[in-house]
Amino acid sequence: MKKLILSVLLLNLLAACSSNPPKEEVTEPATTSAAAVSTTDADAQAAADAQAAAEAQAAADAEAAMMQKNSVYFPFDVDAVQDADRETIMNHAEYLASHPDAKVRVEGNADERGSSEYNLGLGQRRANNTKRALVLGGASASQIETVSYGEEKPRCSEHNEACWAQNRRADINYSAQ
Amino acid sequence: MRRWILLCLMFFVMPAHAVLNIEITGAGEHQTPVSLVRFSGDAAIAQGLLDLVGNDLTRTGLFKLIDPAGKSPREPRDIRPAEWAGVEAVLIGSIESQAEGKVAVKFRLLDLVRNAELMSQVVTARADQVRAIGHRIADLVYERLTGSPGVFSTRIAYVSRDTGVYRLVVADSDGDNEQALLTSKEPIMSPAWSPDGQQIAYVSFEKRRAMVYVQSLTSRKRTLIADFPGSNSAPAWSPDGKLLAMVLTRDEESQIYLANTNGGQLRRITYSDAIDTEPSFSPDGKSLLFTSDRGGSPQIYRVSIENNEVQRLTFESGNAFSPRFHPDGNSFVFAHFRDGVFHIAVHDMESRQTQILTAGGWEKKPSYAPNGKMILFATEVQGRGILATVSSDGRVKQKMVAQSGDIREPMWGPFLK
Missing domain, CATH: 2.120.10.30 (TolB, C-terminal domain)
Incomplete structure:
Protein backbone atom coordinates (compact mmCIF):
# COMPACT_ATOMS: atom_id res chain seq x y z
CA MET A 1 0.00 0.00 0.00
CA LYS A 2 2.71 2.45 1.04
CA LYS A 3 4.78 1.53 -1.99
CA LEU A 4 1.79 1.98 -4.29
CA ILE A 5 1.21 5.52 -3.03
CA LEU A 6 4.88 6.28 -3.54
CA SER A 7 4.99 4.90 -7.06
CA VAL A 8 1.88 6.87 -8.07
CA LEU A 9 3.50 10.00 -6.75
CA LEU A 10 6.74 9.25 -8.55
CA LEU A 11 4.89 8.80 -11.84
CA ASN A 12 3.30 12.17 -11.25
CA LEU A 13 6.68 13.69 -10.61
CA LEU A 14 8.12 12.19 -13.76
CA ALA A 15 5.16 13.50 -15.75
CA ALA A 16 5.76 16.90 -14.24
CA CYS A 17 9.41 16.76 -15.31
CA SER A 18 8.64 15.99 -18.94
CA SER A 19 5.65 18.23 -19.54
CA ASN A 20 5.95 21.28 -17.32
CA PRO A 21 8.46 23.86 -18.53
CA PRO A 22 10.44 25.44 -15.72
CA LYS A 23 8.48 28.28 -14.27
CA GLU A 24 9.96 31.64 -15.26
CA GLU A 25 8.54 34.29 -13.00
CA VAL A 26 8.79 37.09 -15.61
CA THR A 27 7.67 40.44 -14.32
CA GLU A 28 6.29 42.76 -16.99
CA PRO A 29 8.13 46.09 -17.05
CA ALA A 30 6.09 48.73 -15.34
CA THR A 31 5.87 51.26 -18.15
CA THR A 32 4.65 54.74 -17.55
CA SER A 33 4.44 55.95 -21.14
CA ALA A 34 4.20 59.68 -20.51
CA ALA A 35 7.45 59.80 -18.64
CA ALA A 36 9.14 57.58 -21.20
CA VAL A 37 8.96 60.26 -23.94
CA SER A 38 11.30 62.68 -22.23
CA THR A 39 13.80 60.27 -20.78
CA THR A 40 17.47 60.69 -21.51
CA ASP A 41 19.74 57.71 -22.10
CA ALA A 42 20.96 58.01 -18.55
CA ASP A 43 17.42 57.94 -17.23
CA ALA A 44 16.69 54.93 -19.41
CA GLN A 45 19.74 53.18 -18.06
CA ALA A 46 18.66 53.99 -14.49
CA ALA A 47 15.16 52.70 -15.18
CA ALA A 48 16.54 49.52 -16.72
CA ASP A 49 18.81 49.02 -13.73
CA ALA A 50 15.95 49.57 -11.36
CA GLN A 51 13.86 47.13 -13.33
CA ALA A 52 16.62 44.52 -13.33
CA ALA A 53 17.05 45.01 -9.61
CA ALA A 54 13.30 44.64 -9.11
CA GLU A 55 13.30 41.47 -11.17
CA ALA A 56 16.27 40.12 -9.25
CA GLN A 57 14.51 41.02 -6.04
CA ALA A 58 11.32 39.32 -7.20
CA ALA A 59 13.25 36.21 -8.18
CA ALA A 60 15.07 36.24 -4.86
CA ASP A 61 11.78 36.69 -3.05
CA ALA A 62 10.27 33.79 -4.98
CA GLU A 63 13.28 31.66 -4.18
CA ALA A 64 13.15 32.69 -0.55
CA ALA A 65 9.45 31.79 -0.46
CA MET A 66 10.27 28.45 -2.03
CA MET A 67 13.06 27.86 0.47
CA GLN A 68 10.71 28.75 3.31
CA LYS A 69 8.34 26.04 2.21
CA ASN A 70 10.69 23.18 2.94
CA SER A 71 8.53 20.64 4.78
CA VAL A 72 6.56 17.71 3.43
CA TYR A 73 3.91 15.99 5.56
CA PHE A 74 2.77 12.40 6.07
CA PRO A 75 -0.32 10.56 7.33
CA PHE A 76 -0.05 8.44 10.51
CA ASP A 77 2.46 5.59 10.20
CA VAL A 78 2.91 6.29 6.46
CA ASP A 79 6.31 7.02 4.95
CA ALA A 80 5.35 7.68 1.29
CA VAL A 81 5.61 11.25 0.03
CA GLN A 82 2.12 12.59 -0.59
CA ASP A 83 0.75 14.12 -3.79
CA ALA A 84 -0.12 17.29 -1.85
CA ASP A 85 3.60 18.01 -1.50
CA ARG A 86 4.42 17.57 -5.20
CA GLU A 87 5.05 21.28 -5.76
CA THR A 88 7.35 21.55 -2.75
CA ILE A 89 9.33 18.53 -3.92
CA MET A 90 9.53 19.81 -7.52
CA ASN A 91 10.65 23.29 -6.45
CA HIS A 92 13.50 21.90 -4.38
CA ALA A 93 14.40 19.26 -6.94
CA GLU A 94 14.65 21.93 -9.64
CA TYR A 95 16.67 24.20 -7.40
CA LEU A 96 19.08 21.40 -6.58
CA ALA A 97 19.34 20.42 -10.26
CA SER A 98 20.20 24.00 -11.24
CA HIS A 99 22.56 24.49 -8.28
CA PRO A 100 24.79 21.40 -8.38
CA ASP A 101 26.92 22.76 -5.54
CA ALA A 102 23.94 23.08 -3.18
CA LYS A 103 23.55 20.37 -0.58
CA VAL A 104 20.60 19.54 1.66
CA ARG A 105 19.92 17.49 4.75
CA VAL A 106 16.52 15.85 4.70
CA GLU A 107 15.42 15.41 8.32
CA GLY A 108 12.59 12.93 8.92
CA ASN A 109 10.29 13.25 11.93
CA ALA A 110 7.41 11.31 13.42
CA ASP A 111 4.58 11.91 15.85
CA GLU A 112 4.78 10.35 19.31
CA ARG A 113 2.39 7.44 18.71
CA GLY A 114 5.02 4.72 18.65
CA SER A 115 8.20 3.90 20.50
CA SER A 116 11.05 6.34 20.14
CA GLU A 117 13.12 3.76 18.25
CA TYR A 118 10.30 2.78 15.90
CA ASN A 119 9.73 6.45 15.23
CA LEU A 120 13.41 6.96 14.52
CA GLY A 121 13.07 4.25 11.86
CA LEU A 122 9.86 5.81 10.52
CA GLY A 123 11.49 9.25 10.31
CA GLN A 124 14.44 7.73 8.46
CA ARG A 125 12.09 6.12 5.92
CA ARG A 126 10.29 9.44 5.43
CA ALA A 127 13.65 11.13 4.85
CA ASN A 128 14.77 8.38 2.46
CA ASN A 129 11.53 8.58 0.45
CA THR A 130 11.75 12.37 0.31
CA LYS A 131 15.28 12.02 -1.03
CA ARG A 132 14.10 9.51 -3.63
CA ALA A 133 11.40 11.95 -4.78
CA LEU A 134 13.92 14.80 -5.04
CA VAL A 135 16.26 12.63 -7.09
CA LEU A 136 13.42 11.63 -9.42
CA GLY A 137 12.69 15.35 -9.78
CA GLY A 138 16.21 16.02 -11.03
CA ALA A 139 18.38 16.45 -7.93
CA SER A 140 21.53 14.39 -7.59
CA ALA A 141 21.63 11.77 -4.83
CA SER A 142 25.04 13.08 -3.78
CA GLN A 143 23.47 16.44 -2.89
CA ILE A 144 21.19 14.89 -0.27
CA GLU A 145 21.94 13.50 3.17
CA THR A 146 19.11 11.82 5.06
CA VAL A 147 18.77 11.73 8.84
CA SER A 148 15.97 11.09 11.30
CA TYR A 149 14.98 12.76 14.54
CA GLY A 150 12.10 10.34 15.12
CA GLU A 151 9.84 11.83 17.79
CA GLU A 152 12.73 13.59 19.54
CA LYS A 153 12.26 17.07 18.09
CA PRO A 154 8.53 17.70 17.94
CA ARG A 155 7.48 21.02 16.45
CA CYS A 156 4.37 20.81 18.60
CA SER A 157 4.13 18.87 21.86
CA GLU A 158 0.45 18.39 22.64
CA HIS A 159 -1.32 15.05 22.38
CA ASN A 160 -3.75 15.86 19.56
CA GLU A 161 -4.07 15.33 15.84
CA ALA A 162 -3.41 18.99 14.94
CA CYS A 163 -0.09 18.71 16.73
CA TRP A 164 0.78 15.25 15.48
CA ALA A 165 0.12 16.31 11.87
CA GLN A 166 2.82 18.98 12.20
CA ASN A 167 5.28 16.47 13.60
CA ARG A 168 4.84 13.86 10.85
CA ARG A 169 7.14 15.62 8.46
CA ALA A 170 10.39 15.72 6.59
CA ASP A 171 12.32 19.00 6.39
CA ILE A 172 14.53 19.85 3.42
CA ASN A 173 17.19 21.82 5.18
CA TYR A 174 19.81 23.87 3.30
CA SER A 175 21.30 25.91 6.09
CA ALA A 176 22.10 22.84 8.15
CA GLN A 177 24.70 21.58 5.69
CA MET B 1 22.51 -19.88 64.15
CA ARG B 2 24.51 -16.75 63.74
CA ARG B 3 26.41 -15.89 60.66
CA TRP B 4 28.33 -12.67 60.67
CA ILE B 5 29.09 -11.60 57.17
CA LEU B 6 31.23 -8.60 56.50
CA LEU B 7 30.24 -6.61 53.47
CA CYS B 8 32.34 -3.77 52.23
CA LEU B 9 30.39 -1.27 50.22
CA MET B 10 32.56 0.61 47.80
CA PHE B 11 29.92 2.47 45.88
CA PHE B 12 30.60 5.77 44.22
CA VAL B 13 28.25 7.86 46.29
CA MET B 14 27.27 11.46 45.75
CA PRO B 15 25.28 13.59 48.18
CA ALA B 16 21.69 12.41 48.17
CA HIS B 17 18.97 14.74 46.93
CA ALA B 18 15.30 14.13 47.42
CA VAL B 19 14.26 15.10 43.90
CA LEU B 20 11.37 12.72 43.50
CA ASN B 21 8.04 12.31 45.22
CA ILE B 22 6.77 8.76 45.18
CA GLU B 23 3.08 7.90 45.11
CA ILE B 24 2.10 4.27 45.62
CA THR B 25 -1.23 2.65 44.81
CA GLY B 26 -2.43 -0.92 45.31
CA ALA B 27 -1.08 -3.69 47.51
CA GLY B 28 0.23 -7.21 47.12
CA GLU B 29 -2.09 -10.17 47.49
CA HIS B 30 -0.46 -10.88 50.82
CA GLN B 31 1.26 -8.16 52.84
CA THR B 32 3.74 -9.42 55.40
CA PRO B 33 3.43 -7.40 58.65
CA VAL B 34 6.93 -6.23 59.59
CA SER B 35 8.22 -4.02 62.38
CA LEU B 36 11.38 -2.01 61.85
CA VAL B 37 12.97 -0.98 65.13
CA ARG B 38 15.19 2.09 65.02
CA PHE B 39 18.79 0.88 65.40
CA SER B 40 20.82 1.89 68.45
CA GLY B 41 23.84 4.18 68.02
CA ASP B 42 24.19 7.39 65.96
CA ALA B 43 20.63 8.81 65.98
CA ALA B 44 20.82 10.61 62.64
CA ILE B 45 22.15 7.55 60.81
CA ALA B 46 19.61 5.35 62.58
CA GLN B 47 16.72 7.56 61.48
CA GLY B 48 18.06 7.71 57.92
CA LEU B 49 18.30 3.92 57.75
CA LEU B 50 14.84 3.44 59.26
CA ASP B 51 13.23 5.78 56.72
CA LEU B 52 15.08 4.31 53.77
CA VAL B 53 14.44 0.64 54.60
CA GLY B 54 10.81 1.47 55.37
CA ASN B 55 10.33 3.31 52.07
CA ASP B 56 12.00 0.55 50.08
CA LEU B 57 9.81 -2.17 51.60
CA THR B 58 6.62 -0.09 51.38
CA ARG B 59 7.13 0.63 47.68
CA THR B 60 6.87 -3.06 46.82
CA GLY B 61 3.35 -3.26 48.24
CA LEU B 62 4.32 -6.61 49.78
CA PHE B 63 4.84 -5.42 53.36
CA LYS B 64 2.77 -3.73 56.01
CA LEU B 65 4.93 -1.73 58.37
CA ILE B 66 3.80 -2.05 61.99
CA ASP B 67 4.95 0.74 64.30
CA PRO B 68 6.97 -0.79 67.18
CA ALA B 69 5.10 1.70 69.40
CA GLY B 70 8.02 2.69 71.58
CA LYS B 71 9.41 -0.79 72.08
CA SER B 72 13.13 -0.90 71.32
CA PRO B 73 14.52 -4.41 71.64
CA ARG B 74 18.29 -4.70 71.10
CA GLU B 75 18.63 -8.48 71.28
CA PRO B 76 16.30 -11.36 70.38
CA ARG B 77 15.82 -12.05 74.09
CA ASP B 78 14.33 -8.54 74.53
CA ILE B 79 11.36 -9.49 72.38
CA ARG B 80 8.25 -10.68 74.25
CA PRO B 81 5.98 -12.28 71.64
CA ALA B 82 2.84 -11.16 73.49
CA GLU B 83 3.78 -7.53 72.79
CA TRP B 84 4.14 -8.14 69.02
CA ALA B 85 0.78 -9.65 68.15
CA GLY B 86 0.19 -9.62 64.40
CA VAL B 87 3.83 -8.96 63.55
CA GLU B 88 5.55 -11.68 61.55
CA ALA B 89 9.08 -10.28 61.44
CA VAL B 90 11.11 -7.68 63.35
CA LEU B 91 14.29 -5.95 62.19
CA ILE B 92 16.65 -4.85 64.96
CA GLY B 93 20.21 -3.56 64.82
CA SER B 94 22.95 -1.27 66.01
CA ILE B 95 25.32 1.29 64.55
CA GLU B 96 28.88 1.42 65.78
CA SER B 97 31.23 4.26 64.86
CA GLN B 98 34.69 3.14 63.77
CA ALA B 99 37.98 4.79 62.85
CA GLU B 100 38.33 6.88 59.66
CA GLY B 101 34.67 7.94 59.56
CA LYS B 102 33.39 4.42 59.07
CA VAL B 103 30.41 2.79 60.68
CA ALA B 104 29.60 -0.85 61.28
CA VAL B 105 25.90 -1.55 61.00
CA LYS B 106 24.83 -4.82 62.59
CA PHE B 107 21.30 -6.01 61.87
CA ARG B 108 19.14 -9.04 62.49
CA LEU B 109 15.81 -10.14 61.13
CA LEU B 110 13.68 -12.20 63.50
CA ASP B 111 10.78 -14.42 62.50
CA LEU B 112 8.25 -14.15 65.35
CA VAL B 113 5.94 -16.81 63.92
CA ARG B 114 8.52 -19.56 63.90
CA ASN B 115 10.66 -17.94 66.60
CA ALA B 116 13.77 -18.04 64.42
CA GLU B 117 16.53 -15.68 63.35
CA LEU B 118 16.27 -15.21 59.58
CA MET B 119 19.43 -13.20 59.12
CA SER B 120 22.27 -11.64 61.04
CA GLN B 121 24.83 -9.48 59.25
CA VAL B 122 27.30 -6.64 59.64
CA VAL B 123 27.87 -4.03 56.94
CA THR B 124 30.75 -1.61 57.25
CA ALA B 125 30.84 1.54 55.16
CA ARG B 126 31.63 5.22 55.30
CA ALA B 127 29.14 7.21 57.31
CA ASP B 128 28.09 9.09 54.15
CA GLN B 129 27.06 5.83 52.48
CA VAL B 130 23.97 5.38 54.59
CA ARG B 131 21.75 5.12 51.54
CA ALA B 132 23.75 2.24 50.12
CA ILE B 133 23.68 0.45 53.49
CA GLY B 134 19.93 0.99 53.82
CA HIS B 135 19.20 -0.38 50.34
CA ARG B 136 21.42 -3.38 51.10
CA ILE B 137 19.52 -4.08 54.33
CA ALA B 138 16.19 -3.74 52.52
CA ASP B 139 17.43 -6.14 49.80
CA LEU B 140 18.25 -8.77 52.41
CA VAL B 141 14.99 -8.31 54.33
CA TYR B 142 13.07 -8.61 51.06
CA GLU B 143 14.97 -11.73 50.07
CA ARG B 144 14.49 -13.47 53.43
CA LEU B 145 10.77 -12.71 53.51
CA THR B 146 9.81 -13.26 49.84
CA GLY B 147 12.42 -15.71 48.56
CA SER B 148 13.46 -13.40 45.69
CA PRO B 149 16.52 -11.15 45.77
CA GLY B 150 15.74 -7.47 46.43
CA VAL B 151 16.50 -4.84 43.82
CA PHE B 152 16.78 -1.76 46.02
CA SER B 153 20.57 -1.58 45.50
CA THR B 154 20.23 -1.70 41.72
Missing part, protein backbone atom coordinates in the same frame (compact mmCIF):
# COMPACT_ATOMS: atom_id res chain seq x y z
CA ARG B 155 20.27 1.39 39.58
CA ILE B 156 18.19 2.81 36.78
CA ALA B 157 19.04 5.00 33.80
CA TYR B 158 16.81 7.47 31.99
CA VAL B 159 16.87 10.61 29.88
CA SER B 160 15.65 13.91 31.26
CA ARG B 161 14.74 16.85 29.07
CA ASP B 162 14.50 20.28 30.63
CA THR B 163 14.41 23.60 28.74
CA GLY B 164 16.25 22.23 25.72
CA VAL B 165 18.93 20.40 27.71
CA TYR B 166 19.06 16.61 27.59
CA ARG B 167 20.72 14.62 30.36
CA LEU B 168 21.50 10.93 30.53
CA VAL B 169 20.92 10.17 34.20
CA VAL B 170 21.84 7.21 36.38
CA ALA B 171 20.00 6.98 39.72
CA ASP B 172 19.20 4.58 42.53
CA SER B 173 16.19 2.34 41.91
CA ASP B 174 14.03 4.70 44.01
CA GLY B 175 14.98 7.57 41.69
CA ASP B 176 17.20 9.24 44.27
CA ASN B 177 20.94 9.89 44.08
CA GLU B 178 20.84 11.13 40.48
CA GLN B 179 24.07 11.49 38.54
CA ALA B 180 24.25 12.93 35.02
CA LEU B 181 26.47 10.84 32.76
CA LEU B 182 26.05 13.11 29.75
CA THR B 183 24.56 16.56 29.17
CA SER B 184 23.71 17.66 25.64
CA LYS B 185 21.68 20.20 23.70
CA GLU B 186 20.72 17.45 21.24
CA PRO B 187 18.46 14.47 22.01
CA ILE B 188 19.67 11.34 23.84
CA MET B 189 17.81 8.02 23.51
CA SER B 190 17.73 4.36 24.44
CA PRO B 191 20.14 3.84 27.35
CA ALA B 192 21.12 0.15 27.68
CA TRP B 193 23.02 -1.34 30.64
CA SER B 194 25.93 -3.71 30.19
CA PRO B 195 25.24 -6.95 32.10
CA ASP B 196 27.88 -6.07 34.73
CA GLY B 197 26.33 -2.64 35.31
CA GLN B 198 29.61 -0.88 34.58
CA GLN B 199 28.78 0.61 31.17
CA ILE B 200 25.84 2.15 29.38
CA ALA B 201 25.28 2.16 25.63
CA TYR B 202 23.01 4.88 24.27
CA VAL B 203 22.04 6.96 21.27
CA SER B 204 23.16 10.58 21.09
CA PHE B 205 22.35 13.16 18.41
CA GLU B 206 25.26 15.41 19.42
CA LYS B 207 26.73 15.09 15.90
CA ARG B 208 23.32 16.01 14.47
CA ARG B 209 22.18 12.47 13.77
CA ALA B 210 21.67 9.30 15.77
CA MET B 211 24.92 7.54 16.69
CA VAL B 212 25.63 4.81 19.25
CA TYR B 213 28.06 5.39 22.11
CA VAL B 214 29.25 3.27 25.02
CA GLN B 215 30.27 5.00 28.25
CA SER B 216 31.91 3.69 31.40
CA LEU B 217 30.15 4.63 34.64
CA THR B 218 33.37 4.56 36.62
CA SER B 219 35.89 6.31 34.32
CA ARG B 220 33.21 8.27 32.40
CA LYS B 221 35.23 7.48 29.24
CA ARG B 222 33.03 7.15 26.18
CA THR B 223 33.50 5.48 22.83
CA LEU B 224 31.69 6.07 19.54
CA ILE B 225 30.48 2.63 18.42
CA ALA B 226 28.43 3.23 15.26
CA ASP B 227 28.30 6.29 12.98
CA PHE B 228 27.19 4.85 9.64
CA PRO B 229 25.22 7.18 7.30
CA GLY B 230 21.61 7.66 8.38
CA SER B 231 20.59 6.44 11.85
CA ASN B 232 22.49 4.25 14.32
CA SER B 233 20.39 3.26 17.31
CA ALA B 234 18.71 0.80 19.71
CA PRO B 235 21.81 -0.73 21.36
CA ALA B 236 21.32 -3.91 23.43
CA TRP B 237 23.97 -6.00 25.21
CA SER B 238 24.21 -9.77 25.00
CA PRO B 239 23.92 -11.47 28.42
CA ASP B 240 27.65 -12.33 28.36
CA GLY B 241 28.50 -8.69 27.63
CA LYS B 242 30.48 -9.59 24.51
CA LEU B 243 28.09 -8.45 21.78
CA LEU B 244 26.01 -5.39 21.04
CA ALA B 245 22.87 -5.62 18.94
CA MET B 246 22.13 -2.36 17.12
CA VAL B 247 19.83 -0.96 14.49
CA LEU B 248 21.52 0.62 11.47
CA THR B 249 20.14 2.18 8.29
CA ARG B 250 23.45 1.74 6.44
CA ASP B 251 21.69 -0.58 4.00
CA GLU B 252 18.70 1.80 3.69
CA GLU B 253 16.09 0.16 5.95
CA SER B 254 16.29 0.00 9.77
CA GLN B 255 17.72 -3.48 10.29
CA ILE B 256 19.25 -5.32 13.23
CA TYR B 257 22.98 -6.03 13.34
CA LEU B 258 25.33 -7.62 15.85
CA ALA B 259 28.77 -6.22 16.58
CA ASN B 260 31.55 -6.57 19.10
CA THR B 261 31.27 -4.09 21.94
CA ASN B 262 33.77 -1.85 20.11
CA GLY B 263 31.50 -1.83 17.04
CA GLY B 264 33.67 -4.20 14.99
CA GLN B 265 32.79 -7.47 13.22
CA LEU B 266 29.40 -6.30 12.08
CA ARG B 267 26.93 -9.02 11.18
CA ARG B 268 23.40 -8.44 9.85
CA ILE B 269 20.69 -10.39 11.67
CA THR B 270 17.38 -9.34 10.07
CA TYR B 271 16.58 -9.06 6.36
CA SER B 272 13.34 -7.25 5.60
CA ASP B 273 12.14 -4.20 3.71
CA ALA B 274 10.42 -3.04 6.91
CA ILE B 275 11.47 -1.27 10.12
CA ASP B 276 13.12 -3.87 12.39
CA THR B 277 14.13 -2.29 15.67
CA GLU B 278 14.38 -2.46 19.49
CA PRO B 279 16.37 -5.71 19.75
CA SER B 280 16.42 -7.30 23.21
CA PHE B 281 18.44 -10.43 24.02
CA SER B 282 16.90 -13.56 25.48
CA PRO B 283 18.46 -14.52 28.84
CA ASP B 284 20.24 -17.45 27.12
CA GLY B 285 21.67 -15.08 24.49
CA LYS B 286 20.44 -17.21 21.59
CA SER B 287 17.68 -15.01 20.23
CA LEU B 288 16.43 -11.44 20.09
CA LEU B 289 12.98 -10.00 20.52
CA PHE B 290 12.35 -7.03 18.25
CA THR B 291 9.67 -4.67 16.93
CA SER B 292 8.86 -4.85 13.23
CA ASP B 293 6.17 -3.53 10.88
CA ARG B 294 6.92 -6.24 8.30
CA GLY B 295 3.40 -7.62 8.80
CA GLY B 296 1.77 -4.23 8.13
CA SER B 297 1.69 -2.81 11.67
CA PRO B 298 4.34 -2.78 14.41
CA GLN B 299 4.28 -6.10 16.34
CA ILE B 300 6.76 -8.19 18.33
CA TYR B 301 8.92 -10.82 16.61
CA ARG B 302 11.74 -13.09 17.65
CA VAL B 303 14.86 -13.88 15.61
CA SER B 304 17.38 -16.65 16.23
CA ILE B 305 20.97 -15.43 16.23
CA GLU B 306 22.18 -18.81 15.02
CA ASN B 307 20.09 -19.14 11.87
CA ASN B 308 18.35 -15.73 11.48
CA GLU B 309 14.95 -17.49 11.54
CA VAL B 310 12.10 -15.13 12.42
CA GLN B 311 8.87 -15.89 14.28
CA ARG B 312 5.99 -13.51 14.92
CA LEU B 313 4.93 -13.46 18.60
CA THR B 314 2.16 -10.87 18.97
CA PHE B 315 -1.03 -10.59 16.95
CA GLU B 316 -2.55 -7.77 18.96
CA SER B 317 -5.10 -5.33 17.70
CA GLY B 318 -3.32 -2.00 17.62
CA ASN B 319 0.46 -1.91 17.76
CA ALA B 320 3.12 -3.52 19.96
CA PHE B 321 6.48 -1.90 20.73
CA SER B 322 9.57 -2.12 22.95
CA PRO B 323 9.74 -5.81 24.01
CA ARG B 324 11.94 -6.83 26.96
CA PHE B 325 12.35 -10.39 28.22
CA HIS B 326 11.41 -11.39 31.75
CA PRO B 327 14.63 -12.63 33.43
CA ASP B 328 13.23 -16.20 33.30
CA GLY B 329 12.91 -15.98 29.50
CA ASN B 330 9.33 -17.30 29.46
CA SER B 331 7.49 -14.03 28.94
CA PHE B 332 8.15 -10.47 27.85
CA VAL B 333 6.81 -7.03 28.62
CA PHE B 334 5.96 -4.54 25.89
CA ALA B 335 4.15 -1.25 25.22
CA HIS B 336 0.74 -1.88 23.66
CA PHE B 337 -0.81 1.00 21.69
CA ARG B 338 -4.53 0.61 21.14
CA ASP B 339 -7.48 3.01 20.85
CA GLY B 340 -5.19 5.99 21.19
CA VAL B 341 -3.45 5.01 24.43
CA PHE B 342 -0.40 3.03 25.48
CA HIS B 343 -0.62 0.25 28.08
CA ILE B 344 2.13 -1.82 29.63
CA ALA B 345 1.39 -5.46 28.82
CA VAL B 346 2.99 -8.87 29.39
CA HIS B 347 2.94 -11.68 26.84
CA ASP B 348 3.41 -15.25 28.04
CA MET B 349 5.18 -17.20 25.30
CA GLU B 350 3.92 -20.61 26.38
CA SER B 351 0.20 -19.79 26.71
CA ARG B 352 0.43 -17.02 24.07
CA GLN B 353 -1.74 -14.87 26.31
CA THR B 354 -1.32 -11.13 26.70
CA GLN B 355 -2.16 -9.46 30.01
CA ILE B 356 -2.56 -5.70 30.29
CA LEU B 357 -1.00 -4.46 33.54
CA THR B 358 -1.79 -0.74 33.60
CA ALA B 359 -4.77 1.57 33.24
CA GLY B 360 -3.41 3.14 30.07
CA GLY B 361 -2.08 6.53 29.14
CA TRP B 362 1.17 7.68 27.66
CA GLU B 363 2.96 4.58 28.99
CA LYS B 364 6.10 3.56 27.14
CA LYS B 365 9.46 1.78 27.28
CA PRO B 366 8.96 -0.91 29.97
CA SER B 367 11.89 -2.83 31.49
CA TYR B 368 11.99 -5.51 34.19
CA ALA B 369 13.79 -5.20 37.50
CA PRO B 370 16.52 -7.87 37.49
CA ASN B 371 14.46 -10.04 39.88
CA GLY B 372 11.51 -9.92 37.47
CA LYS B 373 9.12 -8.64 40.16
CA MET B 374 8.67 -5.05 39.00
CA ILE B 375 8.51 -3.20 35.70
CA LEU B 376 9.84 0.32 35.22
CA PHE B 377 8.27 2.46 32.49
CA ALA B 378 7.76 6.05 31.36
CA THR B 379 4.41 7.74 31.73
CA GLU B 380 3.03 11.26 31.96
CA VAL B 381 1.41 13.44 34.58
CA GLN B 382 0.04 16.79 33.45
CA GLY B 383 1.98 16.64 30.20
CA ARG B 384 5.28 15.89 31.90
CA GLY B 385 7.19 12.64 31.50
CA ILE B 386 7.74 10.75 34.77
CA LEU B 387 8.96 7.34 35.92
CA ALA B 388 6.50 4.73 37.10
CA THR B 389 6.61 1.10 38.15
CA VAL B 390 4.10 -1.69 38.26
CA SER B 391 4.52 -5.05 39.96
CA SER B 392 4.72 -7.91 37.49
CA ASP B 393 1.27 -9.10 38.63
CA GLY B 394 -0.15 -5.61 38.00
CA ARG B 395 -1.27 -5.15 41.62
CA VAL B 396 1.08 -2.48 42.92
CA LYS B 397 1.76 0.73 41.05
CA GLN B 398 3.91 3.70 41.86
CA LYS B 399 4.67 7.01 40.22
CA MET B 400 7.89 8.87 40.83
CA VAL B 401 7.36 12.56 40.18
CA ALA B 402 10.47 14.64 39.58
CA GLN B 403 10.44 18.24 40.67
CA SER B 404 11.31 19.47 37.19
CA GLY B 405 12.01 18.29 33.68
CA ASP B 406 10.53 15.70 31.41
CA ILE B 407 11.70 12.12 32.01
CA ARG B 408 11.75 9.46 29.28
CA GLU B 409 13.47 6.29 28.12
CA PRO B 410 13.98 4.56 31.49
CA MET B 411 15.90 1.31 31.75
CA TRP B 412 16.32 -0.79 34.88
CA GLY B 413 19.93 -1.87 35.46
CA PRO B 414 21.27 -5.30 36.44
CA PHE B 415 22.19 -6.72 39.84
CA LEU B 416 25.53 -5.30 40.97
CA LYS B 417 27.97 -8.08 41.57
